[in-house]
């Protein structure tokens with residue numbers, strides 16, 4: 001257990017920093033339930049797939065390629081449906097939406113887990129900065145596309161990050177979504193992760209009164225392939241401090257599994273979670289007007305992204 005894990009206590013619901021995805025789902029029978037998970041080919045997504053399957057769920061496993069999703073399911077001998085969904089390609093996301101609709105399954109949960117972090121230099125596609133495109137717009141297209149397949153008490157879980165507070169001053173640079181003006185790897189990542197919290201918040205508002213929920217989570221800091229774009233010195237440093245200061249992958253997947261499945265979280269909506277408990281996000285992330293504006297801009301972009 002890491003040093004931080006020893007120091008940090010449990011939250012009001014009895015879970016905390018040290019809790020693992022297996023612990024927070026212990027005793028929960030997910031037989032007959034279906035969960036869609038993006039980015040299931042590695043890290044937190046792969047662990048989430050494993051634990052949902054362990055509790056009896058059918059996992060609709062999304063990866064960049066169908067083969068990647070099939071391999072992820074095979075790795076844990078998990079029952080499920082492998083689907084291709086490249087979040088940087090609107091055509092791939094829309095094809096995935098159609099496949100999900102054709103499955104004829106009600107989704108008990110959608111876990112928007114896939115992500116890219118801190119691309120060292122500006123990358124663009126469709127005129128958008130890549131992290132905004134993958135982390136936010138890809139998931140916006142997916143979730144709005146499959147929204148009608150959510151079960152009566154279906155839950156949407158957006159993977160954000162504590163790094164959402166590294167977003168530019170004022171939150172989202174609507175006049176610079178291409179990232180061309182003053183690109184910074186952490187600023188761009190922070191903006192995309194702020195967009196994840198804002199999307200969860202606005203979706204919660206739109207789902208209110210339906211029994212369906214939408215929340216955002218910060219999983220903690222975990223050494224996964226997410227750091228692949230960081231330089232070798234930083235990656236080496238992370239490897240050294242990991243046992244002392246970072247969560248392991250089993251702990252990292254706990255918060256999203258808790259929010260997606262635990263009975264105590266069934267009616268909680270519009271919140272931001274960390275260490276399996278409700279936490280307070282940045283001021284911009286709590287700005288309802290900003291959340292609504294992002295939704296409208298995303299709808300407009302979605303019409304353009306063909």
Ligand SMILES: NC(=O)c1ccc[n+]([C@@H]2O[C@H](COP(=O)([O-])OP(=O)(O)OC[C@H]3O[C@@H](n4cnc5c(N)ncnc54)[C@H](OP(=O)(O)O)[C@@H]3O)[C@@H](O)[C@H]2O)c1
Pocket residue numbers: 038039040041042043044045063064068085086087088112113114115116117134159160161162218219220221222223224225226227
């Ligand atoms: N690890 C942390 O410390 C940490 C902290 C805060 C928040 N998070 C968030 O947690 C989530 C999971 O991260 P992780 O740590 O598990 O990282 P990871 O191991 O790198 O997993 C990221 C997943 O996203 C997928 N992905 C990337 N680009 C994609 C695209 N264009 N289309 C579809 N899938 C794509 C990756 O697929 P490929 O393998 O094919 O690239 C991979 O399966 C991310 O949203 C991240 O922002 C992580």
